[in-house]
Amino acid sequence: MESAKENQELKVLLINGSPHRNGNTFIALSEVAKALEAERIKTEIFPIGNRPIQGCIACYKCNKTGICVFKDEPYLTLRQKTEEADGIIIGSPVYFGGPSGTLCSLLDRLFYSSGHLVQYKPAASVVVCRRGGASASFDRLNKYFTILNMPVVASNYWNSVHGRNPGEALQDAEGLQTMRTLARNMAWMLRNLRKNGTVPPEVEPRIHTNFIR
Secondary structure, three states: OOOHHHHOOOEEEEEEOOOOOOOHHHHHHHHHHHHHHHOOOEEEEEEOOOOOOOOOOOOOOHHHHOOOOOOOHHHHHHHHHHHHOOEEEEEEEEEOOEEOHHHHHHHHHHHHHHHHHOOOOOEEEEEEEOOOOHHHHHHHHHHHHHOOOOOEOOOOOOOEEEOOOOOHHHHOHHHHHHHHHHHHHHHHHHHHHHHHOOOOOOOOOOOOOOOOO
């Protein structure tokens, strides 16, 4: 018999790191979401919006409380949604060869203060650019996952879509196919993790070694 957990609906949270709610990053994430929904995986696209977002100030108070000292709405909402999600996909436009600065400010605080909420959840990043900078941005976003024991879901190419003007991402047939493949791979990983009841490995006490010692 299937357990209650096996019957629970799987959900993937897609974070839209663009200030443009319905721009090309949204188009790329929507392609992922549609393919996930076709695999019977529930999805939600969360836009961080275009308001200023506080960055990390290295006060380290979250080490004691497990939550950032800045209780702004985007952080609190995203913290709750990442905790509830089974998988996470982060999308960003490319600005000066890197992800959106506002997005990184939010992710720095979220992943440092609340990393315990996302460990071992499958994750992936998606980047959208006019021409260049996609690989560097892709690498930057993946670092959030690889420092927190999060399995990184792959596709048939690096997860990038091209487009600058509104709607141009729809013309990138290969990029959109990469998004659909990513979605199917995410669904495959989530279902197998749930089916096999995989228990995360035992975690050693963290060792911090400064280079000056």
